[in-house]
Amino acid sequence: MNEPVAPGRVGDVRRRNLSLVLDSIARTPDAKPSRAQLSAATGLTKAAVSSLVADLVESGLVSEVGLYRDGERGRPGVGLELSTRRGVVGMEINVDYLSAGLLDLGGTLRIHRTLESGNRGQSPESVMSLLAGLVSDVAAEASAAGIMLLGGGLAVPGLVDSAAGTVATAPNLHWHGVALQLDRLLPDAPFGTVLHNEANCAALAELWYGHGLDFRDYLFISGEVGVGGGLVIGSELFAGPRGQAGEVGHMVVEPSGPDCSCGGHGCLESFAGQEAIFAEAGIAPGAASERLARLGEHLASGDPAALTAVARAGHYVGIAAASTARLMNLSAVVLGGHFTQMGPWIAPAVVESLADYAPGVVSPARVAVSELGQSAALLGAAGIALRSVLASPFSLTTSG
Numbered sequence: 001m002n003e004p005v006a007p008g009r010v011g012d013v014r015r016r017n018l019s020l021v022l023d024s025i026a027r028t029p030d031a032k033p034s035r036a037q038l039s040a041a042t043g044l045t046k047a048a049v050s051s052l053v054a055d056l057v058e059s060g061l062v063s064e065v066g067l068y069r070d071g072e073r074g075r076p077g078v079g080l081e082l083s084t085r086r087g088v089v090g091m092e093i094n095v096d097y098l099s100a101g102l103l104d105l106g107g108t109l110r111i112h113r114t115l116e117s118g119n120r121g122q123s124p125e126s127v128m129s130l131l132a133g134l135v136s137d138v139a140a141e142a143s144a145a146g147i148m149l150l151g152g153g154l155a156v157p158g159l160v161d162s163a164a165g166t167v168a169t170a171p172n173l174h175w176h177g178v179a180l181q182l183d184r185l186l187p188d189a190p191f192g193t194v195l196h197n198e199a200n201c202a203a204l205a206e207l208w209y210g211h212g213l214d215f216r217d218y219l220f221i222s223g224e225v226g227v228g229g230g231l232v233i234g235s236e237l238f239a240g241p242r243g244q245a246g247e248v249g250h251m252v253v254e255p256s257g258p259d260c261s262c263g264g265h266g267c268l269e270s271f272a273g274q275e276a277i278f279a280e281a282g283i284a285p286g287a288a289s290e291r292l293a294r295l296g297e298h299l300a301s302g303d304p305a306a307l308t309a310v311a312r313a314g315h316y317v318g319i320a321a322a323s324t325a326r327l328m329n330l331s332a333v334v335l336g337g338h339f340t341q342m343g344p345w346i347a348p349a350v351v352e353s354l355a356d357y358a359p360g361v362v363s364p365a366r367v368a369v370s371e372l373g374q375s376a377a378l379l380g381a382a383g384i385a386l387r388s389v390l391a392s393p394f395s396l397t398t399s400g
Contacts, residue, residue, distance in 0.1 A: 014052075015394040017044060021052045022393050025062060025080050032065055032079030053080065055397040060086050060148060061105065061389075082106045088389065089138060089152035089186060090382025091131060092198060095120050095172045095225035096288040098131050100138045101375065103382035104147065105389070107209075111141050112375055116287060120225075121174045124167075128181055135185050150389050150396070151191025153381030154182065155201040157226055159244050165195050171261035172226045190396065191388055197239075198222070199246060201380030202336050202372075203230025204237055208383050210376075211334050211368045218332035218366075219324050221248055221317060222376070223339040225288070226261070227269045229320075231328060238328075249273070253319045268320045272313040274338060280309035292341055299345050307345065314346040318353020325354075325361045333362055336370035343369035 024041050025033060033041065039049045056062040065079045082105040092099045096119065101112040115134050119127050135152075142149055158170025167178040182193040203220035206212045212232060220230040229248030231238040239245050249269040250262045257266030270276055274288060281298060282305045283291045298306035321333045333354070339346055351364045370376060389396075 015392075017042075017048065018052055018055065018393045018397060019391055020044070021049060022056060022061065022082075022390050026082055026390055032081050034078060034080070038080070056393060059393065059396040061393055061396060082390075084108070085147055086150055086389075087142060087147045088150055088191075088382050088385035089135060089142075089189075089193075090201075090378035090380070090385070091135060091152060091154040091185065091193070092201075092377045092381065093119060093127060093131060093154065093156050093173070094198065094377075095157065097374075098127070098134055099374070099378050100131070100134045101378050101382065102138055102142050102147065102149075103379070103386055105386060107383075107386070109375065109379065109382075110145070110147070111138050112378070113138055114374070116289065119173055124175060124178045124180060127173075128184065132184050139186070149186055149189050151189045151385045152186045152193040153201070153383075153385040154180070154185065154193055154195050155198040155377040155381040156180075156195060157198040157224060157228060159247075160195050160197050162195050162243070167195070191385065191392075194385065194388070196381055196384060197228070197230075197243070198224075198377045199228025199249075200230045200237055200239060201378075201384070202228070202370075202376035203232055203246070203334075203380070204383060205372055205376045205378075205380035206334050206336065206370055207232050207235060207237070209379060210370055210372050211332075215332040215334070215366065215368075217328075217330050218334050219246075219248065219321055219328070219330050220334045220336060220370075221321065221339065222337035223272060223274070223313075223335070223342075224337045225274050227272050227317075228337070229324075231324075231330075233328065233330075248320050248324060251320045251323065253316045268316055271316040277309050277313050277342075280312060281306040292338060296341055299342065310342050310345045311349040313342075314349025315353045317346070318350040319357055321350065322354050322356075322358035322361065325358055331362055332366040332368070334368050334370055336372065336376050337374075340370050340373055 039046045063083045084104045087102050087104040090101050099114040102110045159168040165182050167175050169176050185193045199222045202222045216235050222228040227249030229246040231246040250267045252266045253268045254266040258270045259265045260267040354362050
């Protein structure tokens with residue numbers, strides 16, 4: 001005798017099926033599948049798909065678009081796509097700037113705002129207050145455009161506990177054991193805001209929107225005031241058992257090197273972080289964006305000090321990449337952050353260093369410079385939030 005299905009189990013089935021249908025729509029953004037096509041793709045009955053789609057449309061997660069005829073016979077179908085009237089917010093706290101941006105469910109970055117801010121040594125409360133103001137501006141723009149915000153992700157340059165919403169250590173911000181008030185950023189968003197490591201977010205953005213479309217296994221190295229890293233293996237982020245894998249910036253590349261903010265010495269960050277490059281290149285103090293612009297001008301003009309400074313940084317980046325590639329069996333390296341602006345000059349030095357220390361492991365063609373620029377970490381944080389929404393639509397539907 002068959003055991004009756006408990007209501008909770010029925011709810012679980014519907015929850016899974018809503019995610020299945022929503023994921024199928026997300027995977028075919030250009031096709032704009034009809035209900036019949038979704039039925040064929042998911043194996044669900046047409047009646048079940050129609051009921052699920054009705055809930056998704058009612059919740060605002062999915063929009064109906066146009067009419068088209070699938071073949072010569074049959075009634076015209078109505079296409080379906082992820083709604084551009086729903087979105088998530090990506091946020092980033094870095095040492096010298098804050099940023100926030102709106103990503104709609106279709107994956108388009110609709111708004112991107114950046115605020116220069118010297119955050120090193122500032123209290124977490126004051127930095128979060130500034131960020132909340134920036135997010136409020138983005139939320140106001142979203143509201144004016146008729147876009148409802150569902151959740152968000154915040155990227156921070158340090159080791160974090162996402163579940164607890166705490167920063168274990170962010171040496172370049174001088175933050176240690178800090179609990180951030182995430183609920184003040186998007187107080188009305190049903191999915192809230194989740195904290196992430198900045199370099200991991202940038203590595204994921206590269207996976208979803210950049211060179212990760214071609215590389216399945218790579219080391220992402222992000223140059224900012226510090227140097228961060230993310231490991232992608234089999235098109236999945238590998239963060240390790242405690243979420244701290246990929247901290248390439250604090251890999252020792254020169255045992256007799258200078259002291260580092262992490263408490264060690266000889267770390268990659270001491271040779272390839274912004275301050276190290278600026279000092280070696282003779283770039284006078286000032287705002288980071290202005291110093292990067294001056295460095296670019298010096299590089300373009302062939303200034304020997306600038307060329308030497310960037311080549312030196314690339315040499316040490318190559319050492320770190322070579323060790324990581326051998327240890328993790330990786331075959332590609334992607335350079336992001338401020339390295340993107342130094343791409344034509346730093347990439348050859350990285351290639352040469354890899355050839356010296358790991359010959360044949362990473363080919364020159366698989367050393368790439370990210371095209372995402374300063375938006376990478378923000379895009380990754382928003383992308384994680386977007387995928388959380390797509391994985392859990394049940395709470396937003398009329399059935400939830």
